[in-house]
Amino acid sequence: MNNSFLRISIWVYLAIFFAYLLGPLVIMSVTAFNSSGFPRMSPWECLTFQWFGELFQDQRILNGIKNSLIIGAGTVVLSVAMGLAGALLLTQIWPKLRATYYTIIIAPILIPGVVLGISTLVFWDRINRMLGLGADSFLSNGIFLTVIGQSTFIASYCMLVLVARLQRYDIALTEAALDLGATHAQAFRKIMLPFMRPAIASAAVLAFLASFENYNTTTFTFGEYPTLTIELAQKVRYGITPAISALAFIIVALTVFFALLNEAKLKRQELVAAARKQATVEELAGKIRLPSFFAGNMAAVLLVMFAVATITVVGTATAYNPAQCIADVREQKQLEAETRIQKLRQLREERRKQREAEEAEQGDVQSTPKPSNNSGFGNVFAPNALDGDDGDGASDAENPPSNNGGSGGVFDPNSLQGDQ
Amino acid sequence: MSAGVGVDLENLWIRFGDFVAVRDANVNINGGDFFSFLGPSGCGKTTILRAVSGFLEPSEGNVLIGGNNMKGIGPNKRPTALIFQNLALFPLMKVWENITFSMEIKGASSAERRKRADELLEMIALPDQGDKLPSELSGGQRQRVAIARALCAEPDVLLLDEPLSALDLKLRQHMRTELREIQKRVGITFIYITHDQGEALTMSDNIAVMRAGVIDQIADGKTIYNDPATAFAASFVGENNVFRGKIKRVMGNEALIATNRSGDLVARISTANQGKMKEGDDAMMFIRPEALAIAPDGATGDHFVTARVNHEEFEGNAFNIFTEGDGGKEIKVSLPNLGQSFEDHTGQIITLEYETRNAVLVPAGELAAE
Ligand SMILES: Nc1ncnc2c1ncn2[C@@H]1O[C@H](COP(=O)(O)OP(=O)(O)OP(=O)(O)O)[C@@H](O)[C@H]1O
Ligand SMILES: [Mg+2]
Numbered sequence: 001m002n003n004s005f006l007r008i009s010i011w012v013y014l015a016i017f018f019a020y021l022l023g024p025l026v027i028m029s030v031t032a033f034n035s036s037g038f039p040r041m042s043p044w045e046c047l048t049f050q051w052f053g054e055l056f057q058d059q060r061i062l063n064g065i066k067n068s069l070i071i072g073a074g075t076v077v078l079s080v081a082m083g084l085a086g087a088l089l090l091t092q093i094w095p096k097l098r099a100t101y102y103t104i105i106i107a108p109i110l111i112p113g114v115v116l117g118i119s120t121l122v123f124w125d126r127i128n129r130m131l132g133l134g135a136d137s138f139l140s141n142g143i144f145l146t147v148i149g150q151s152t153f154i155a156s157y158c159m160l161v162l163v164a165r166l167q168r169y170d171i172a173l174t175e176a177a178l179d180l181g182a183t184h185a186q187a188f189r190k191i192m193l194p195f196m197r198p199a200i201a202s203a204a205v206l207a208f209l210a211s212f213e214n215y216n217t218t219t220f221t222f223g224e225y226p227t228l229t230i231e232l233a234q235k236v237r238y239g240i241t242p243a244i245s246a247l248a249f250i251i252v253a254l255t256v257f258f259a260l261l262n263e264a265k266l267k268r269q270e271l272v273a274a275a276r277k278q279a280t281v282e283e284l285a286g287k288i289r290l291p292s293f294f295a296g297n298m299a300a301v302l303l304v305m306f307a308v309a310t311i312t313v314v315g316t317a318t319a320y321n322p323a324q325c326i327a328d329v330r331e332q333k334q335l336e337a338e339t340r341i342q343k344l345r346q347l348r349e350e351r352r353k354q355r356e357a358e359e360a361e362q363g364d365v366q367s368t369p370k371p372s373n374n375s376g377f378g379n380v381f382a383p384n385a386l387d388g389d390d391g392d393g394a395s396d397a398e399n400p401p402s403n404n405g406g407s408g409g410v411f412d413p414n415s416l417q418g419d420q
Numbered sequence: 421m422s423a424g425v426g427v428d429l430e431n432l433w434i435r436f437g438d439f440v441a442v443r444d445a446n447v448n449i450n451g452g453d454f455f456s457f458l459g460p461s462g463c464g465k466t467t468i469l470r471a472v473s474g475f476l477e478p479s480e481g482n483v484l485i486g487g488n489n490m491k492g493i494g495p496n497k498r499p500t501a502l503i504f505q506n507l508a509l510f511p512l513m514k515v516w517e518n519i520t521f522s523m524e525i526k527g528a529s530s531a532e533r534r535k536r537a538d539e540l541l542e543m544i545a546l547p548d549q550g551d552k553l554p555s556e557l558s559g560g561q562r563q564r565v566a567i568a569r570a571l572c573a574e575p576d577v578l579l580l581d582e583p584l585s586a587l588d589l590k591l592r593q594h595m596r597t598e599l600r601e602i603q604k605r606v607g608i609t610f611i612y613i614t615h616d617q618g619e620a621l622t623m624s625d626n627i628a629v630m631r632a633g634v635i636d637q638i639a640d641g642k643t644i645y646n647d648p649a650t651a652f653a654a655s656f657v658g659e660n661n662v663f664r665g666k667i668k669r670v671m672g673n674e675a676l677i678a679t680n681r682s683g684d685l686v687a688r689i690s691t692a693n694q695g696k697m698k699e700g701d702d703a704m705m706f707i708r709p710e711a712l713a714i715a716p717d718g719a720t721g722d723h724f725v726t727a728r729v730n731h732e733e734f735e736g737n738a739f740n741i742f743t744e745g746d747g748g749k750e751i752k753v754s755l756p757n758l759g760q761s762f763e764d765h766t767g768q769i770i771t772l773e774y775e776t777r778n779a780v781l782v783p784a785g786e787l788a789a790e
Contacts, residue, residue, distance in 0.1 A: 172508040178495045179473055179502045180522040180573050190524070194512050276556060 025252055032245035035326050039242045046325035049317040051246040058243060064231035067143070068212050071227055074147035075154055075211035076204045082151065083158025083203055084196070090159070091166045106160075108153035113216030120149035121220050142223025149221040154210045158203040165199035253310070260306060263299035271297065424451030424609045425486035425499065425576035427472060432481035434467050441467045443633045445481075449611065449626070454603050456612045458620040459630030460656065460788065465613040466505065469579050472611065473502045485577060501575035503583050507566040509554040515565055516541070516550035522573035540568040543602070560591045567602065577609045584619065596622055617657045621645065629653045631786070637692065649692035651785035654706040661712070661751045662787065663705040663725075667697060675781055676722060677705055681746050686722040687779035702784035709740070709754035711778035715771040723779070725772045727751055729765040741765060743772075 031039035035046040055061060086105050090098060108116065128139040138144050169192065177187035193200075215229040222230055232244060427449040434442040441464045449455045457465045470476040472483055474495035483490045490498060501522075510518050516537035517524070523533050534550075541547050544564035554562055563583060570578055580599075584592045600623045603610045614620050620627045621641040628638045629652070637649040648654035655662065665679035673689050675697065687705045689697055697703065715724055727743035730750060734740075738754045739762045745751035753772060755762070 170506070170508060172504050172506060173510060175475060175495070176502070176504060176508040176510070177521065178475075179500070180525065180569070181496050182521075182525045183496060186525055190521075191510060276552075 025248070028245050029249040029252055031242050032249040034242065035322060035329070037241065039240060039245045045329045046322045047320070048322045048326070049320065050322075051242040052250075052317070054241070055243040055246045055250075060226075060231050060235070061228070061243075061247065064226055064228035067222075067225045068228040071143055071146050071150070071218075071225070072208045072211040074143065075150045076207045078147055078151040079155040079158045079207040079211075080200060080203050082155040083162050083207075084200070086155065086159040087162035087166050090163055091169075092171065106156055109156045111153070113153070113214065114220070116152050117149055117217035117220030120145060120152065120217070124148065140223065142221065142225035145221035145223060146218050146225070146227070149217045150211050150214055153217075154207045157210060158207055161203040161206060162196065162199050165196055169195055257303075257306060260299050260303040264297055264303050267297045267299050424453070424607060426451040426453075427455075427577055427609060427611065428482075428484040428487075429468070429472075430482040430484065432468070432471065432483065433479045434464070434471060434476065435479040441633055442471070442478075445635050447628055447635065447638060449609060451486075451609055452607055453625045454600065454610045454612065454623055456614060456620040456624040456627045457630055458614055458617060458627050458657070460615055462632075463630045464633045465615075465630060466581055469502065469581055469611065469613055472577070473500045473579055474498045499576035500579055501570035501573045501577075502579040503566050503570050503581060505581040505583075505585070507562055507583070509562060509566060509569070511554055513553075514550065515546075515552050515554065515557070518554060518565060519550075519568045519572050521569060536572060537568075540572055543571075543605075544568045559587050560595060563587065563595060564598075567599070571602075571606060575608065577611060578603075580610065580612045582613055582615065584614075585616075592619075599623060621657070629656060631656070631788075643691075646780075647691050648706070648780060648782060649690060651704045651706075651782050652788055654704070654780060654782060656788035659709055659752060659754075660706045661709065662746060662749065663707070664746055664784065665703060665705065667699050667701045667703050667781075670697065670699060674776060675703070677703055677781065679705070679746070682725045682727070684722055685725070685779065686776050687781040688777055689781045693782055697781065697783060703781055704784050706780045706782070707774050707778060709752040710738075710756070711774050712751070712753040712772045713755070713774070714741075714753070715773035717771060719771050719773065723774055723776060725751070725774075726769055727772065728769050729767060732762075732764065732766055734762075741770075743770070 027041055028039065030041050032051050033047055033049070034040065034044055035048040035050065036043075090101055090105070124139050124145055128135075128137055131137075131139070133139060173191050173195070174187045177191045178184070182190065212227075213229060214227075215233060218227050218230060219233075226234070232247075235244065427447075429445045429447040432442055432445040432447075433440070445468065457468060459465055467476065471478050472485070472490075474490065474493060474497075477491075485499060495502075510521065513521070516534060519537045519540050520528070520533035523536060528536075537550050538547070541550055544567060546561055546564055546568075549557065549561065554565065557565065563586075566583065583599075584595050587595060596619060599610075599612075612620075612623065621644075624641055626638060626640055627644050629636045629644060629650075631650075631652045637644060637653045639647075639649075644653060644657050648657065651662070654660050663677070663679045663682060663685060665677040665685075667675050668678045668684060669676040670689075673694055674686060675689055676684055676686055679685050685705060712725075727745065730742045730744060732739070732741050735754075737757055739757055741753040741755070742750040743753070751772070
């Protein structure tokens, strides 16, 4: 009784926790498929893939992705190299200064990215000037500065990952290689590097992701090469569209895909290792039967399901045409808008009549204009604005700045002028 | 076999800061010998081995291999191969790749390496195990792979750092004979490090007994066991009973000692100390448990010891009697089990006798910790 209560509590807690973690992502992903011009889930208008099309036609976004990839690659190379050097120094060369050295090398993680960005900019600008180079030298190039700036702290992350692995490295392995005639370079390449490979891969992925999502530092250093995050931030400033949801959805899907792929591979390695350990009899007979990729591999099964789902969705997307649905919705909205306008007119008419009647009664009392319900900011806070069924988004194109449009108005600079 | 390459240590000192790990070691190891360094943990055995293999520069003195001074020559240029205390097999390489690593370095083809690996695997009695990873082998198999890997480099001198310490007793004993056989077959010099006197005695041509950075005695196993040069060597190698006292009279190679508890006893001065001990010197007399026997009651003289029996035990091949002894230490008497009947002496005072040649006299000195 008590026990089952506990169990239920745990499940409820987990549900809330995951809703909190993943809810925003799920909602954002769903909005990418709604034809509404403002990213939202309800009311659901029409299933559409148009935002993906729009995304891939947006030159700025595409350019941002390209810059992010270039900078990501540069950061991976630089950070992993510096991280590895730092880790080697920490674990092998100066064991006595370890604590001090560790603090120094970890410091960049604790410094706000904004500070790193500014200091990178200032520092390299100084160097640029000292060397007497012009404003267009590579030292003031956005890609160079961003890679350098991001690497200042991403290298520290990489080092942490690499140190963890290096601490499990037995220096006797290097000595054994030397003893067997290897040079120091050979011992490093053939023994230590293979041992470090998994950690280097993790560090590279980590570095890439950290670089890809970085905004704080990049915002000071990007120069002529805005990254994806920079472009997104600039876009959001001028209003948000579901094309950004589409991008978010793609990123989420890719993340899930790679996570599953990695999991499936790890699981397989585990299974193979287990099989090798067990294989004694068969192996003496010269044949080890390795488990197939899917046997007992949940992640692999999910991966396949994922792939099938992707193919289905893409297939539907190319065949599916929501034009009719969108037209219907538009028509309905127009109708709604018209009826509302009529109601409004009626209301005004009534008020006018009332006022005239009052004026007639009171004679020439000064009339103070009352704030109308559908003006300026008031609109945003008006509860009925949240219903959001007034014309906006898709219909915006047709009914230019009606400006009584839901919360979307918040992001729309025009709303600041309001319809006064 | 003197065909092999010898190793000489000349006035070798190794310091770590103020700490002296090896103090003035002088050792000549003949080519083709199985030579052991025997000493307790932390006495500097590994340090000596690292100096020979080139991982450590001596603070003073020289290491000569085949008569050539090795000063400034790195470990990858010396004709030695080291088997590490923890083996240090490459965990990510298969067994055959491990074994032929030294060939890979020299650029040998995969086929050549495979062939050589198969030969060596045959030799260490692990055929068809080449495609396993080291982690998939048992401790003893790993041990043999480490040996094969070292032999594959075709060293003139093989250095082994307590290679059997991680194995269980049965396997250890098996590997002792196997190692000795391998050494005879390949005919190169083996320098073997151990803190296990049984290993050293069974395998070695010559043994150096080490104590806290100092080499106490270099000799073959029989000499070390029967004719130790120092109190440490006598107490570290095998079991021994100690009788402390002062020399009362020196008679050629024998001496009469006034012992602290057992009266005047006669002993043979150990070969290394003959002519160096004189009347009045503090001395220690050592008698092995198996060299003591029970004498008829009432016997007296300079090779009889009386003592009260504390307890007794039956060990299978022997019957052990423990009596009160010198300095709080018990005297152990080990009577071989030849089918005779043993009486219970617990609590009684018994008389023990020994032959003079079995009582060895050395200058008083530090004893090995139990
Ligand atoms: N790099 C070092 N720095 C300082 N002291 C060291 C160093 N290496 C060894 N020592 C010291 O030298 C002494 C001898 O060490 P060594 O490793 O040679 O012992 P060992 O005889 O091989 O012992 P064991 O049987 O436990 O392996 C020890 O007291 C050790 O603390
Ligand atoms: Mg050691």
